[in-house]
Amino acid sequence: MKKGMISVLASVISILVGLLFGLLLLIVVNPAMAFPKFGELLTAGVSSLPKLAKVLYQAAPLVMTGLAVAFAFKTGLFNIGASGQYTVGAFCALACAIIFQMPWWICLIASLVAGAVWGFFPGLFKSLFNVNEVITSIMFNWIGMMAVNLLCMNLKNAAGQLVMLPTAWVSSPIKDRTAALSYANPSAMIPKMGLDRLFQSNYMNISIFIAALVAVLLWVVLNRTTFGYELKACGYNKNASIYAGINAKRNIVLSMVISGAMAGLGGGLYYLAGTADYTIQKALLPMGFNGISVALLATSNPIGTIFSALFISYIQVGGESLQPVYAKEMIDIIIAVIIYLSAFALLTKNIISKYIRTDKTNVNAEPVPPAAPVPAAETGAVDSGEVPEKTVESEGEDK
Amino acid sequence: MSEYVIEMLNITKEFPGIKANDNITLQLKHGEVHALLGENGAGKSTLMSVLFGLYQPEAGVIKKDGVEVKINNPNDANALNIGMVHQHFKLVEVFTVLDNIILGAEPNKMGFLQKAEARKKVIELSERYGLQVDPDAKIEDISVGMQQRVEILKMLYRDNDILIFDEPTAVLTPQEIDELMEIMRNFTKEGKSILFITHKLNEIMAVADRCTVLRKGKYMGTVNIKDTTKEELSRMMVGRDVKFEVDKAEQKLGDVVLDVQNVTVPSKIHANNAVKNVSFQVRAGEIVCLAGIEGNGQTQFVYALTGLDKMSEGKITLCGHDISNAKIRDRSKLGMSHIPEDRHKHGLVLDFSLEQNLVLQRYWQPEFQNKGFIRNKEVREYAEKLIKQYDIRSGQGPVTTARSMSGGNQQKAIVAREIDKVPDLLVAVQPTRGLDVGAIEYIHEQLVAQRDAGRAVLLVSLELEEVMSVPDRILVMYEGEIVGEFNPKEVTVEELGLYMAGAKNMYRDVGAKEQGKEREAE
Numbered sequence: 006m007k008k009g010m011i012s013v014l015a016s017v018i019s020i021l022v023g024l025l026f027g028l029l030l031l032i033v034v035n036p037a038m039a040f041p042k043f044g045e046l047l048t049a050g051v052s053s054l055p056k057l058a059k060v061l062y063q064a065a066p067l068v069m070t071g072l073a074v075a076f077a078f079k080t081g082l083f084n085i086g087a088s089g090q091y092t093v094g095a096f097c098a099l100a101c102a103i104i105f106q107m108p109w110w111i112c113l114i115a116s117l118v119a120g121a122v123w124g125f126f127p128g129l130f131k132s133l134f135n136v137n138e139v140i141t142s143i144m145f146n147w148i149g150m151m152a153v154n155l156l157c158m159n160l161k162n163a164a165g166q167l168v169m170l171p172t173a174w175v176s177s178p179i180k181d182r183t184a185a186l187s188y189a190n191p192s193a194m195i196p197k198m199g200l201d202r203l204f205q206s207n208y209m210n211i212s213i214f215i216a217a218l219v220a221v222l223l224w225v226v227l228n229r230t231t232f233g234y235e236l237k238a239c240g241y242n243k244n245a246s247i248y249a250g251i252n253a254k255r256n257i258v259l260s261m262v263i264s265g266a267m268a269g270l271g272g273g274l275y276y277l278a279g280t281a282d283y284t285i286q287k288a289l290l291p292m293g294f295n296g297i298s299v300a301l302l303a304t305s306n307p308i309g310t311i312f313s314a315l316f317i318s319y320i321q322v323g324g325e326s327l328q329p330v331y332a333k334e335m336i337d338i339i340i341a342v343i344i345y346l347s348a349f350a351l352l353t354k355n356i357i358s359k360y361i362r363t364d365k366t367n368v369n370a371e372p373v374p375p376a377a378p379v380p381a382a383e384t385g386a387v388d389s390g391e392v393p394e395k396t397v398e399s400e401g402e403d404k
Numbered sequence: 405m406s407e408y409v410i411e412m413l414n415i416t417k418e419f420p421g422i423k424a425n426d427n428i429t430l431q432l433k434h435g436e437v438h439a440l441l442g443e444n445g446a447g448k449s450t451l452m453s454v455l456f457g458l459y460q461p462e463a464g465v466i467k468k469d470g471v472e473v474k475i476n477n478p479n480d481a482n483a484l485n486i487g488m489v490h491q492h493f494k495l496v497e498v499f500t501v502l503d504n505i506i507l508g509a510e511p512n513k514m515g516f517l518q519k520a521e522a523r524k525k526v527i528e529l530s531e532r533y534g535l536q537v538d539p540d541a542k543i544e545d546i547s548v549g550m551q552q553r554v555e556i557l558k559m560l561y562r563d564n565d566i567l568i569f570d571e572p573t574a575v576l577t578p579q580e581i582d583e584l585m586e587i588m589r590n591f592t593k594e595g596k597s598i599l600f601i602t603h604k605l606n607e608i609m610a611v612a613d614r615c616t617v618l619r620k621g622k623y624m625g626t627v628n629i630k631d632t633t634k635e636e637l638s639r640m641m642v643g644r645d646v647k648f649e650v651d652k653a654e655q656k657l658g659d660v661v662l663d664v665q666n667v668t669v670p671s672k673i674h675a676n677n678a679v680k681n682v683s684f685q686v687r688a689g690e691i692v693c694l695a696g697i698e699g700n701g702q703t704q705f706v707y708a709l710t711g712l713d714k715m716s717e718g719k720i721t722l723c724g725h726d727i728s729n730a731k732i733r734d735r736s737k738l739g740m741s742h743i744p745e746d747r748h749k750h751g752l753v754l755d756f757s758l759e760q761n762l763v764l765q766r767y768w769q770p771e772f773q774n775k776g777f778i779r780n781k782e783v784r785e786y787a788e789k790l791i792k793q794y795d796i797r798s799g800q801g802p803v804t805t806a807r808s809m810s811g812g813n814q815q816k817a818i819v820a821r822e823i824d825k826v827p828d829l830l831v832a833v834q835p836t837r838g839l840d841v842g843a844i845e846y847i848h849e850q851l852v853a854q855r856d857a858g859r860a861v862l863l864v865s866l867e868l869e870e871v872m873s874v875p876d877r878i879l880v881m882y883e884g885e886i887v888g889e890f891n892p893k894e895v896t897v898e899e900l901g902l903y904m905a906g907a908k909n910m911y912r913d914v915g916a917k918e919q920g921k922e923r924e925a926e
Contacts, residue, residue: 229780231773234760241755248712248742248750249764250733 086142088293120269
């Protein structure tokens with residue numbers, strides 16, 4: 006069986022297990038309504054065109070944060086800073102739109118650049134001083150969010166008005182969110198190209214197609230170019246890539262820059278839709294962290310992130326239909342359980358690979374023992390032997 | 405009492421797609437050293453894992469003293485007094501020697517450790533068998549040879565009397581190997597039985613009483629060492645005649661390819677320099693061997709030569725170009741190939757496919773890329789060519805993951821990649837480490853072919869046999885200095901050993917210095 010097939014199968018099985026657990030939870034909380042509501046959960050996303058539009062609308066930024074995490078995974082880095090990069094990207098897109106009155110595509114580029122800058126610093130510290138990127142990017146999540154809050158509430162225009170807030174544009178008492186693009190700068194809204202009429206929904210625009218295009222682009226970069234080859238070599242084995250004359254330090258920075266740019270663009274895509282305003286945040290935006298689930302479910306394959314983001318978005322939209330029979334918190338827990346178990350794709354993949362061996366004809370490779378042969382009584386549980394499985398798996402065939 | 409202390413009769417163990425052990429019988433007598441010989445992948449490790457209870461065989465029985473036993477896990481094996489020194493030591497690096505020895509069998513009173521008791525027993529054992537260790541030293545601070553002694557003491561501490569040694573000499577210096585052989589003989593005098601897993605014929609001839617040979621999972625027979633020869637054993641193991649001599653054409657010396665002048669490399673571990681003022685030349689058409697005991701600066705010198713690390717002083721010239729501070733990629737472009745010491749750390753990206761690994765040094769060349777896009781078709785064709793030409797065996801050809809390949813074939817892939825670059829200078833660092841005789845023979849042939857084709861080869865080796873047979877010239881390195889230069893035809897192993905151990909130096913009198921050092925040590 007092809008490795009690519011195993012990846013897909015693993016993700017599907019994980020999703021099914023996750024859904025089963027979700028159903029069990031529904032039964033525990035309210036047995037009478039469990040089955041009909043579970044049915045709704047599964048079908049809500051395609052029950053009507055507006056619902057489908059919402060699935061696609063939410064999937065677009067998820068694809069991007071998923072790509073951010075997946076791309077970093079592929080190159081041996083864990084970008085947990087997608088949330089911060091996403092927030093900073095969103096702010097720069099909105100600032101370009103509201104303050105500088107730029108058209109939508111320049112705003113998108115601004116979000117891309119802002120995310121890239123936010124990814125650059127963790128990458129730089131990692132490559133120069135070997136500071137773990139997880140720590141730096143978590144810090145940058147908070148720095149990014151707080152800085153954005155601060156700027157939104159303090160940036161003033163020439164007339165001394167708080168330019169990012171609605172008060173500068175219309176008479177409004179609202180002070181905890183940015184001005185809506187519909188009156189601040191309609192030209193900054195991502196074009197709908199008639200899709201809104203087709204789907205009968207204001208949510209629908211071309212963002213999902215932009216996201217999918219970027220995903221395909223990233224796949225090509227990773228699998229078809231020398232640049233991607235170098236990045237992956239660094240990710241899998243930094244020493245070997247240095248030995249082969251690859252500039253590993255530069256590549257670590259570039260990986261984080263690209264990864265950050267993806268998350269930043271996600272922020273731009275979401276807030277330039279014109280249907281949501283940036284609200285002053287007290288906690289990190291969950292979109293960045295959902296990107297981790299998206300990447301795991303896709304086993305870090307850029308193309309896979311499109312589908313896994315669609316799935317997670319679909320479940321989220323489906324969850325809304327459980328109200329009011331189930332409490333909102335309950336729905337969040339159920340969705341979390343489904344996503345959590347779905348993210349076990351990697352584990353499932355390893356289990357499947359163990360049962361279906363692909364290298365039957367391996368002429369003289371020594372069989373790898375299932376565990377390092379350590380007699381427990383002799384050494385305790387400690388074992389420094391090689392661990393053959395990597396946390397980040399390759400996505401399989403290149404075709 | 406049965407003649408045999410352990411019998412493994414007709415053991416068959418299958419893995420999906422592979423019959424790792426096919427009807428294998430191994431009988432270990434009381435008080436003998438029994439060698440288990442086979443190439444990589446012949447099923448030695450599997451057989452031992454069965455004995456240790458890590459695998460359950462599909463067929464066959466295990467008997468202890470003539471009584472059938474069931475070994476379901478390592479604890480059962482331990483209860484039967486079977487102990488094993490693994491090839492890769494299973495020690496806790498940050499624990500002391502004593503802590504490691506008692507780990508899992510801690511003497512205690514109501515949960516409180518009784519270390520004094522344990523210490524007494526460990527010291528007693530180490531004196532009785534001549535296994536010098538410092539019970540309070542931390543594992544990370546002691547030498548590999550010492551670590552092995554700790555592993556052996558672990559078995560003795562548990563009163564094991566069936567001792568399994570899995571490739572114990574792979575990590576040892578020649579002197580340490582001799583010591584180990586002596587220790588093994590002492591054990592057998594005490595009535596302990598030893599199973600000695602190896603693919604080094606010389607060691608079997610030196611220490612074993614009998615030898616069981618496996619080939620590709622099949623039992624080839626058990627022979628008395630007294631009645632056999634090295635050649636016969638290798639024929640049983642490989643299935644054909646193996647040459648131990650290396651054929652070389654007459655030497656045609658060319659221009660100087662590599663010129664190393666006064667190279668000094670600082671050490672990463674201590675304040676001294678790891679490489680001190682090393683100068684030599686390598687010319688086209690010769691193999692120069694940098695010999696020495698592990699840890700005498702060879703690794704650091706190669707790092708500086710290949711650009712993996714920086715040197716503090718000196719100059720390196722390759723084909724007339726000063727490469728002292730050149731980037732690794734530039735050195736490669738100027739004609740340097742490097743077969744690295746550690747094939748997993750430097751040589752391969754294990755999660756890449758074989759074809760991706762085969763272009764690791766060349767993917768950026770116009771032949772394999774077009775405007776930054778990898779030309780997959782050309783890469784595939786090139787990989788298939790190398791696989792055929794160098795007989796690299798793998799499960800799925802070019803798309804096999806490097807990780808799933810055997811060590812010998814991984815090394816072949818590296819050798820193929822580095823040689824096919826058509827280098828002016830080939831730097832080969834321990835290219836045969838951990839390989840079986842067939843693969844060693846092959847790699848030696850390739851090195852000599854490079855020499856005969858008029859290229860310069862710098863071989864770094866710890867194996868005396870290799871040092872004596874392959875090169876045209878030997879340079880001995882001791883504590884970061886070159887202490888002697890020899891023609892392998894005119895020097896004996898003993899003489900070489902004295903230089904390697906630092907007892908002799910061609911360029912200065914070492915007596916005074918040595919005495920000073922001894923005083924320091926005390």
